[in-house]
Amino acid sequence: MSPSGSGIVVQKYGGSSVSDAAAVKRVAQRIVRTVQAGNKVCVVVSAMGDTTDELLDLAEQVTPTPPGRELDMLLTAGERISMAVLAMAIANLGHEARSFTGSQAGVITDSSHGRARIIDVTPGRISTAMDEGAIAIVAGFQGVSQDTKDITTLGRGGSDTTAVALAAALGADVCEIYTDVDGVFSADPRIVPTARRLDTVTYEEMLEMAASGAKVLMLRCVEYARRYDVPVHVRSSFSDRTGTTVTGSIDDHPDGTKEADMEQAIIAGVAHDRSEAKITVVGVPDVPGKAAAIFNEVARAGVNLDMIVQNVSQAQTGLTDVSFTLPKTDGPTAMNTLQAAQSEIGFARLQFDDQIGKVSLVGAGMRSHPGVSATFFKALADAGVNIDVISTSEIRISVVTHADKVDTAVRAVHTAFDLDADQVEAVVYGGTGR
Amino acid sequence: MSPSGSGIVVQKYGGSSVSDAAAVKRVAQRIVRTVQAGNKVCVVVSAMGDTTDELLDLAEQVTPTPPGRELDMLLTAGERISMAVLAMAIANLGHEARSFTGSQAGVITDSSHGRARIIDVTPGRISTAMDEGAIAIVAGFQGVSQDTKDITTLGRGGSDTTAVALAAALGADVCEIYTDVDGVFSADPRIVPTARRLDTVTYEEMLEMAASGAKVLMLRCVEYARRYDVPVHVRSSFSDRTGTTVTGSIDDHPDGTKEADMEQAIIAGVAHDRSEAKITVVGVPDVPGKAAAIFNEVARAGVNLDMIVQNVSQAQTGLTDVSFTLPKTDGPTAMNTLQAAQSEIGFARLQFDDQIGKVSLVGAGMRSHPGVSATFFKALADAGVNIDVISTSEIRISVVTHADKVDTAVRAVHTAFDLDADQVEAVVYGGTGR
Numbered sequence A, B: 001m002s003p004s005g006s007g008i009v010v011q012k013y014g015g016s017s018v019s020d021a022a023a024v025k026r027v028a029q030r031i032v033r034t035v036q037a038g039n040k041v042c043v044v045v046s047a048m049g050d051t052t053d054e055l056l057d058l059a060e061q062v063t064p065t066p067p068g069r070e071l072d073m074l075l076t077a078g079e080r081i082s083m084a085v086l087a088m089a090i091a092n093l094g095h096e097a098r099s100f101t102g103s104q105a106g107v108i109t110d111s112s113h114g115r116a117r118i119i120d121v122t123p124g125r126i127s128t129a130m131d132e133g134a135i136a137i138v139a140g141f142q143g144v145s146q147d148t149k150d151i152t153t154l155g156r157g158g159s160d161t162t163a164v165a166l167a168a169a170l171g172a173d174v175c176e177i178y179t180d181v182d183g184v185f186s187a188d189p190r191i192v193p194t195a196r197r198l199d200t201v202t203y204e205e206m207l208e209m210a211a212s213g214a215k216v217l218m219l220r221c222v223e224y225a226r227r228y229d230v231p232v233h234v235r236s237s238f239s240d241r242t243g244t245t246v247t248g249s250i251d252d253h254p255d256g257t258k259e260a261d262m263e264q265a266i267i268a269g270v271a272h273d274r275s276e277a278k279i280t281v282v283g284v285p286d287v288p289g290k291a292a293a294i295f296n297e298v299a300r301a302g303v304n305l306d307m308i309v310q311n312v313s314q315a316q317t318g319l320t321d322v323s324f325t326l327p328k329t330d331g332p333t334a335m336n337t338l339q340a341a342q343s344e345i346g347f348a349r350l351q352f353d354d355q356i357g358k359v360s361l362v363g364a365g366m367r368s369h370p371g372v373s374a375t376f377f378k379a380l381a382d383a384g385v386n387i388d389v390i391s392t393s394e395i396r397i398s399v400v401t402h403a404d405k406v407d408t409a410v411r412a413v414h415t416a417f418d419l420d421a422d423q424v425e426a427v428v429y430g431g432t433g434r
Helices: A021-036 A051-062 A068-091 A124-131 A158-170 A203-211 A219-228 A259-263 A290-300 A328-340 A364-368 A372-382 A403-416 B021-036 B051-062 B068-091 B124-131 B158-170 B203-211 B219-228 B259-263 B290-300 B328-340 B364-368 B372-382 B403-416
Strands: A008-013 A040-045 A097-100 A107-109 A118-121 A135-139 A142-145 A151-153 A174-179 A200-202 A232-236 A244-247 A269-273 A276-285 A308-310 A319-327 A349-353 A356-362 A389-393 A396-402 B008-013 B040-045 B097-100 B107-109 B118-121 B135-139 B142-145 B151-153 B174-179 B200-202 B232-236 B244-247 B269-273 B276-285 B308-310 B319-327 B349-353 B356-362 B389-393 B396-402
Touching (some): A008 A021, A021 A040, A021 A068, A040 A068, A051 A068, A051 B068, A068 A097, A068 A135, A068 B051, A068 B097, A097 A124, A097 B068, A107 A158, A118 A158, A124 A135, A142 A158, A158 A219, A200 A203, A203 A219, A219 A232, A276 A328, A290 A319, A290 A328, A319 A328, A356 A403, A372 A396, B008 B021, B040 B124, B040 B158, B068 B135, B097 B124, B107 B158, B118 B158, B124 B135, B135 B158, B142 B158, B158 B174, B200 B203, B203 B244, B203 B269, B203 B356, B276 B290, B276 B328, B290 B328, B319 B328, B328 B349, B356 B403, B372 B396, B396 B403
Parallel strands (some): A008 A040, A008 A174, A107 A142, A200 A244, B040 B135, B097 B135, B200 B244
Antiparallel strands (some): A107 A118, A142 A151, A232 A244, A269 A356, A276 A349, A308 A319, A356 A396, A389 A396, B107 B118, B232 B244, B276 B349, B308 B319, B389 B396
16 A cells, blocks of 8 residues: 555656656655565656646747647647656666656547546556566656547646556556645645645545645546545655545445544535636526526536526516526636527526635535534634525535635634644645646 | 649658747748648658757756667657647648657657667558648657557658658658758858759769768668659758759669760769768788778777778788778777777777868769769869878769868869859758758
């Protein structure tokens, strides 16, 4: 399970961990230490520092609308550079390393350029390299399409997904995700300086936190880890501290006992998200099928809705309001789509609000502790936070409030659930992680 | 045969032709014009401007001795960037372009990283792309090894070779090599300002000129073109002037006549080379096998010899001197190798001279004009140029002289054979071509 064992370890290093030649050398030393501890190691690496942004700048200089196929070809040059340089740095320490593109590593995807999904992983060359005593270095974020054999990229968080997918295909003991923070915290340390580093968090909790705005791991990577039961260790490449292990849910506890439950904190943490906006469709006739018509239009435009709320109909008018939240970036598309369908759907007008924020409380223990929501809403009320929209899952409560109130809300909830550590635990080492 | 026809045209653009986004856009327009003239077009492109040097710098920052496999992986990122950006620039002009790596284009090589030889070209994806109306953009300089499936690079002049090899495999009508000069000149215009641009030159002549130091085309590219009879049009990407066509030798004239011979200038041009050094092995016993022993030692060290001369033995001592020229960069290796074998071979001492230069006169017409060498040596004598070593082929005479005398010798020979144009023809548009 750990780098001190004798198993297969997949390590992923993000762009901030390989920002320049010095950083690459430091990472090489860490990899070699893992090998010297007796492990077979496969490393997934992102593009160095600002490389991706520089390549995007170059593309913009020749066209405002680069074709997806060619943009993927261009961007994958970034990992090609970082993986070759990392392999060289390892060779310089006296160990053999072989770099592989996503295609060479057997990362097979669909053909959706820029946001391809992994269909299959056939890591024959990686296994062979490791069996021959070499360290395998794999380009993150990229694959090859099953149908067209064109190069694809996986989109945001793609390198983490590559790492987890390879770990699953190789039967790795652990997938270590190296980043520029020490793990997963009970809240964003920039808002709550006394946020606590979590030792373990379940896939379910991590999924809810990622979906609620926690940025340390992307949703799809956690989904992949859960599906294939890959333990993920999120830790910093700038320190030797143990990070956070994301692992099987309590329900899946291998010996069938609920022992883990006893140790499980009720609440994992508080997440927040300022990337959404809210659209309110005002004056919708309260007859069956109208809400469906609204959401159909928006879905057809490719917009992902998050939270939805329909007000109680006003008896005297027979009209109601429908609100939903969505990524801010999808706002114009959704507004244009709905405006075009106004006469068909028959609403009065649209309101757009991008000054909102979402605050979410996540914890697997919520299921068996009915008092959680009462504490949550009391904390918000005491702090003077108005609630606009509420949504819940089995292990999460989320509210939408005004963007200005997000920090206050996060701190109030964090304190109310006694999550504050005795001292400041979080250290941010590098720049912005990717 | 020409871009105004309706055939298959392969175009190759070097690094100076795609030095930045503006240059890439200019090249895209030229490509689109070739397509609009009714041709199917396959483009081979080198890395943009200084990219390769920047990648080499990065490698140096992590190790003084990068493994060949990883260096090839790193350097091939350069063409990946340029080809994707060029495809985008073409798309921006409303035409479809698809970029392909060397591997995707079917450039199969041996496994010699950094200096791989092309074994086979299987351009199925390129043909399909062109048949579907797309412009194919191929990364120059790179391939994939037949045995290990690893990425390889072809070494110096590799992109020209990629272009000619693809032209051969596609049955192209012409391979256009775009560079930063207007074609092949009768001498280096920096030494002879009135050097004349050649309309046509035979493969044989071009081979001799390339082997004698003319830098416009690399030897292996011309060898490939001759073997597969691919007409090569060397021209500038900075102007619309017709360049120099390198084509079949006179002996291969398709209708069997010697008509071409009548129009053929006796002399194609004067080449020079300052990249060689001379080693003299002094006091070698003049018995059979001694010269062979010397050259065996040097060959085993991987050094390519160029010219060799053995002095007349001195009767009273029974000793002789053996001199040979070799690339300056191989000097230390050859000296060390010979020094180590001194007692075995039994020579007195070694002399190393890197202040030499080679001047060569090349022309297919030499065969049938016996007066050429007399004119050549008289011109050198009149100009006060001492000759150290002489070597000849059917269509070339080369001499080694002191490095300081090279310019004088080139000018004297150029004038003696009446090669000077009435006016200055050469324009150097860009930086250093690659």
